[in-house]
Amino acid sequence: LAPLADLAKQRGVQVYHLNIGQPDIPSPPEFFEGLRRYQEQVVAYEPSRGNLALCKSWSRSMNRSLQLETDQNHFVITAGASEAILFSIMAVTDPGDEILVFDPSYANYLGFAAMAGITLVGIPTTIQSGFALPSIDEIATRITPRTKAVLVCSPNNPTGTLMKRAEMERLLELARSRGLFIISDEAYREFVYDGATPVSFLHLEPRNPALIITDSLSKRYSLCGARIGTVISVHDEVRAAVQRMASARLAVSSIEQVAAAYMLDTIPADFLSKALQEYQQRRDLLVRGLEAIPGSIVVRPQGAFYTIVELPVRSGDEFAEFMLREFDLNGRTTFVAPGSGFHVAAGGGKRQVRVAYVLALDELRGALETLAAGVEAFQRKYGA
Amino acid sequence: LAPLADLAKQRGVQVYHLNIGQPDIPSPPEFFEGLRRYQEQVVAYEPSRGNLALCKSWSRSMNRSLQLETDQNHFVITAGASEAILFSIMAVTDPGDEILVFDPSYANYLGFAAMAGITLVGIPTTIQSGFALPSIDEIATRITPRTKAVLVCSPNNPTGTLMKRAEMERLLELARSRGLFIISDEAYREFVYDGATPVSFLHLEPRNPALIITDSLSKRYSLCGARIGTVISVHDEVRAAVQRMASARLAVSSIEQVAAAYMLDTIPADFLSKALQEYQQRRDLLVRGLEAIPGSIVVRPQGAFYTIVELPVRSGDEFAEFMLREFDLNGRTTFVAPGSGFHVAAGGGKRQVRVAYVLALDELRGALETLAAGVEAFQRKYGA
Numbered sequence: 161l162a163p164l165a166d167l168a169k170q171r172g173v174q175v176y177h178l179n180i181g182q183p184d185i186p187s188p189p190e191f192f193e194g195l196r197r198y199q200e201q202v203v204a205y206e207p208s209r210g211n212l213a214l215c216k217s218w219s220r221s222m223n224r225s226l227q228l229e230t231d232q233n234h235f236v237i238t239a240g241a242s243e244a245i246l247f248s249i250m251a252v253t254d255p256g257d258e259i260l261v262f263d264p265s266y267a268n269y270l271g272f273a274a275m276a277g278i279t280l281v282g283i284p285t286t287i288q289s290g291f292a293l294p295s296i297d298e299i300a301t302r303i304t305p306r307t308k309a310v311l312v313c314s315p316n317n318p319t320g321t322l323m324k325r326a327e328m329e330r331l332l333e334l335a336r337s338r339g340l341f342i343i344s345d346e347a348y349r350e351f352v353y354d355g356a357t358p359v360s361f362l363h364l365e366p367r368n369p370a371l372i373i374t375d376s377l378s379k380r381y382s383l384c385g386a387r388i389g390t391v392i393s394v395h396d397e398v399r400a401a402v403q404r405m406a407s408a409r410l411a412v413s414s415i416e417q418v419a420a421a422y423m424l425d426t427i428p429a430d431f432l433s434k435a436l437q438e439y440q441q442r443r444d445l446l447v448r449g450l451e452a453i454p455g456s457i458v459v460r461p462q463g464a465f466y467t468i469v470e471l472p473v474r475s476g477d478e479f480a481e482f483m484l485r486e487f488d489l490n491g492r493t494t495f496v497a498p499g500s501g502f503h504v505a506a507g508g509g510k511r512q513v514r515v516a517y518v519l520a521l522d523e524l525r526g527a528l529e530t531l532a533a534g535v536e537a538f539q540r541k542y543g544a
Numbered sequence: 545l546a547p548l549a550d551l552a553k554q555r556g557v558q559v560y561h562l563n564i565g566q567p568d569i570p571s572p573p574e575f576f577e578g579l580r581r582y583q584e585q586v587v588a589y590e591p592s593r594g595n596l597a598l599c600k601s602w603s604r605s606m607n608r609s610l611q612l613e614t615d616q617n618h619f620v621i622t623a624g625a626s627e628a629i630l631f632s633i634m635a636v637t638d639p640g641d642e643i644l645v646f647d648p649s650y651a652n653y654l655g656f657a658a659m660a661g662i663t664l665v666g667i668p669t670t671i672q673s674g675f676a677l678p679s680i681d682e683i684a685t686r687i688t689p690r691t692k693a694v695l696v697c698s699p700n701n702p703t704g705t706l707m708k709r710a711e712m713e714r715l716l717e718l719a720r721s722r723g724l725f726i727i728s729d730e731a732y733r734e735f736v737y738d739g740a741t742p743v744s745f746l747h748l749e750p751r752n753p754a755l756i757i758t759d760s761l762s763k764r765y766s767l768c769g770a771r772i773g774t775v776i777s778v779h780d781e782v783r784a785a786v787q788r789m790a791s792a793r794l795a796v797s798s799i800e801q802v803a804a805a806y807m808l809d810t811i812p813a814d815f816l817s818k819a820l821q822e823y824q825q826r827r828d829l830l831v832r833g834l835e836a837i838p839g840s841i842v843v844r845p846q847g848a849f850y851t852i853v854e855l856p857v858r859s860g861d862e863f864a865e866f867m868l869r870e871f872d873l874n875g876r877t878t879f880v881a882p883g884s885g886f887h888v889a890a891g892g893g894k895r896q897v898r899v900a901y902v903l904a905l906d907e908l909r910g911a912l913e914t915l916a917a918g919v920e921a922f923q924r925k926y927g928a
Contacts (some may be wrong), residue, residue: 186585195579195799201570203769239623239771242793255639255661271792277639277661385587385798387623408655409626413797414769415579 164484165495173488176527178515179480179495181317181465185382185435194422198415208406210237210390211417217424218375218390225350225429228362234392236402239412241347241376241389245311246272248372248391251401252341253278253308259343260302260310262293264468264502264509266317266345281307282504287470287512290459291319296330300338309341309372310334314359315348318502318514319468320443320461322352328364335370341398347376347389348464350432353440356462362392369395377420379465380432386416439465442517442524449528450515453535455544465517468499468509471535472544476500476513482538489533492526548868549879557872560911562899563864563879565701565849569766569819578806582799592790594621594774595801601808602759602774609734609813612746618776620786623796625731625760625773629695630656632756632775635785636725637662637692643727644686644694646677648852648886648893650701650729665691666888671854671896674843675703680714684722693725693756694718698743699732702886702898703852704827704845706736712748719754725782731760731773732848734816737824740846746776753779761804763849764816770800823849826901826908833912834899837919839928849901852883852893855919856928860884860897866922873917876910 165175209215212232219232238244245268249259255277261269263282273280281302285291293299299310310331314323323331335342344361352358361371373392378384393399443461450458455472473479477498487493499512519527549559593599596616603616622628629652633643639661645653647666657664665686669675677683683694694715698707707715719726728745736742745755757776762768777783827845834842839856857863861882871877883896901908 180589182586182588184586187587191587195582198579200769202566202568203571203575203767204566205564205768239797240794246793250659268792268794271788275634275659275789275792383587384589385584385795387795387797404655405659408652408659409630410624410652411769411771413623413771413800415799416797 161480161484161495164481168484168493172491174492175484176492176494176519176523176530178517178519178527179497181379181516181518182384183379183382183465183518184520185438187382188423188427188431190423190427191381191383191386191419194419195415197422198418203414205411206414206417208409208411209403210235210412211414211421214417214421214424217421221424226358226360226363228360229366230362230392234394234399236391236399236406237412237417238389238391238406240378240387241345241374242268242272244374244376244389244391245269245343245345246275247402247405248343248374249273249276249278249309249311250405251398252372256306257308258304258306259308260299261504262312263504264318264499265504266313267501269311270504280504282508284505284508287457287459287468291316291321291468293323293327296334300334303338303340307340309343311343311345313345313348315351315463317348317464318466319459320464320466321459322356322462325359328359328361332361332364332368332370341370341372343372343374345374347374347379349375350380351436351439351465352463353436353443354462367394369393369398372398381423381427383420386420387413388416388420439517441521442519445521445524446515446517446528449525449532453532466514468502468512468514470512473511473535473538474542474544476509476511478542479535479538480513483534487534487537489530492530494527494531494534496531545864545868545879548865552868552877556875558876559868560876560878560903560907560914562901562903562911563881565763565900565902566768567763567766567849567902568904569822571766572807572811572815574807574811575765575767575770575803578803579799581806582802587798589795590798590801592793592795593787594619594796595798595805598801598805598808601805605808610742610744610747612744613750614746614776618778618783620775620783620790621796621801622773622775622790624762624771625729625758626652628758628760628773628775629653629727629729630659631786631789632727632758633657633660633662633693633695634789635782636727636756640690641692642688642690643692644683645888646696647888648702648883649888650697651885653695654888664888666892668889668892671841671843671852675700675705675852677707677711680718684718687722687724691724693727695727695729697729697732699735699847701732701848702850703843704848704850705843706740706846709743712743712745716745716748716752716754725754725756727756727758729758731758731763733759734764735820735823735849736847737820737827738846751778753777756782765807765811767804770804771797772800772804823901825905826903829905829908830899830901830912833909833916837916850898852886852896852898854896857895857919857922858926858928860893860895862926863919863922864897867918871918871921873914876914878911878915878918880915
């Protein structure tokens with residue numbers, strides 16, 4: 161759809177981007193100060209495992225803010241969470257193996273699965289039940305001899321839901337009894353609202369070798385373009401497998417690693433709390449705006465900065481395209497991501513779209529107004 | 545061996561690093577100026593295909609310096625040549641497929657092959673014949689229905705040899721007649737000595753869709769830690785496959801892309817010619833030093849900054865380990881890479897080591913002196 165958005169812009173239409181999780185919060189001054197402090201004469205390779213100061217800062221930062229006891233030696237730095245998830249998948253599978261995910265889930269997991277030559281098995285959750293996880297028995301029916309891991313993300317992209325602690329415990333128990341890994345994508349870990357406390361799978365069992373945590377600075381610190389992520393695992397063989405892939409690609413960009421290490425050591429705790437306050441206001445505005453669309457189904461997001469909404473349209477794909485191709489309200493339109501793209505199983509999320517609330521309140525207000533008018537226009541043209 | 549080198553340093557031994565291709569030439573001031581010019585408030589994702597200004601600068605820079613007519617739209621920016629080669633391999637193979645390489649070849653190709661689930665078929669070349677390519681008939685005998693590509697590197701890492709233009713033409717002809725891709729790793733393209741002219745496979749057939757060029761700024765501009773590479777292909781489907789993988793990992797680091805684009809537009813042509821002059825002096829010193837070791841076999845490198853040398857020792861692996869574990873000459877030792885690591889086929893490169901001449905002349909002199917003394921000491925202890 162991105163080319164359609166470009167065409168709309170060429171026609172002079174202003175496009176509100178609710179389609180992508182690119183935060184608009186300024187990156188921390190401490191990161192830019194860290195950049196200025198990079199004074200090497202030669203921009204040389206960092207160790208393939210990652211800059212050691214960054215491993216240390218990241219571990220300390222998690223331990224401080226989450227009351228954990230991670231060990232810097234269990235960190236491998238990666239090019240964003242993307243590479244962390246890809247390496248984690250490849251570390252625990254052979255081509256032809258299977259990994260369980262809960263539909264809807266992050267669209268790019270499919271891309272990583274394709275690169276690893278494995279199959280994602282999508283276990284459906286429904287908007288009507290607030291995207292709650294199915295029972296452990298139901299999950300267990302999807303396990304085959306080729307199943308190697310469950311890949312989870314809480315707070316969730318795309319639904320904005322949080323996994324309950326009891327759900328996490330049951331998943332851990334299932335992993336133990338069936339010999340599976342849990343790959344926990346914690347890129348949004350700190351993005352929890354209404355006074356909730358961030359929960360890592362490491363809080364449950366900090367030394368469980370079945371746990372592979374993937375993390376990223378992208379969302380938490382508005383540093384998507386820095387491409388700094390990590391794999392955390394106490395499992396020596398998993399880490400060795402990740403390290404082999406890290407060695408093959410030599411290293412992650414040096415300058416951002418040095419800057420990120422400085423940032424994690426110096427950033428005030430209120431950077432995140434201020435950002436969260438802002439996102440929570442946006443969340444509240446978004447939910448009100450979406451609920452005001454007659455016939456919509458809205459699940460109030462508790463975390464991250466996304467939600468999946470069901471709209472009174474026959475197809476989320478067609479609607480998203482319609483918004484870019486032919487609709488505008490006073491020269492403006494809203495770009496949303498079709499819900500179908502977040503489903504492994506065919507036919508899921510048909511009347512749904514994903515919305516990222518990464519715009520300032522005024523912009524978001526305009527985006528919602530335009531979206532509501534678009535739904536009406538689409539219904540007039542194609543029926544509800 | 546890296547942990548052994550760390551232990552040697554802890555014992556107070558100075559280690560000359562001839563084991564890794566990390567240039568010591570200062571990175572260009574224009575790159576650092578480009579870094580300073582990065583003034584975004586939010587370090588946001590660049591397009592997954594790469595920063596468009598960088599695609600344009602890179603294409604223009606190649607066209608200017610190599611008299612080519614590349615099209616910026618055929619570039620996909622990657623995290624170094626590593627990702628470029630991995631994506632190229634994955635774009636043209638399915639798990640179980642085969643790619644031909646010439647032994648000895650770059651050790652990390654094996655890591656990429658493992659990630660792609662494919663088999664590298666190593667076609668031996670020998671130090672006695674100056675690592676010349678075998679005849680096309682001999683190469684053709686290695687082709688099976690699963691062979692999808694030939695992966696080549698000229699100037700070569702690890703041998704320092706150049707492919708002759710006639711050899712390149714015969715390979716292209718073979719690729720055409722057998723329906724194979726040629727993946728040409730051109731990271732060292734400009735590193736040619738004795739007045740030779742850099743040759744890209746694109747010089748032979750600029751619009752041949754079987755050609756996939758991978759390139760990198762790492763060696764050419766002493767920017768290994770920037771992790772900026774590219775895949776260049778006129779083949780729409782190959783590029784689409786590369787683009788799908790690029791989309792899955794979202795983007796390459798933004799800041800280095802912006803800085804690299806500025807650098808390629810502004811760097812004076814003599815940056816490279818000065819670096820080459822320096823490397824050629826080192827090459828000459830290196831060859832003299834290695835030839836002075838009685839019983840060595842030396843192939844004078846014509847390009848890149850590596851050579852494979854056969855030493856009068858029973859095992860290159862044991863010798864490299866010996867140098868780090870127990871040898872020193874006046875508190876110094878030399879770290880070389882065992883030749884066996886550069887062979888796909890088992891048993892290759894047994895008495896050989898790879899040497900990278902990335903040290904200043906004085907350092908290199910010390911490294912060679914230490915190396916020669918190490919060979920003698922090894923022979924005294926273990927026999928020749």
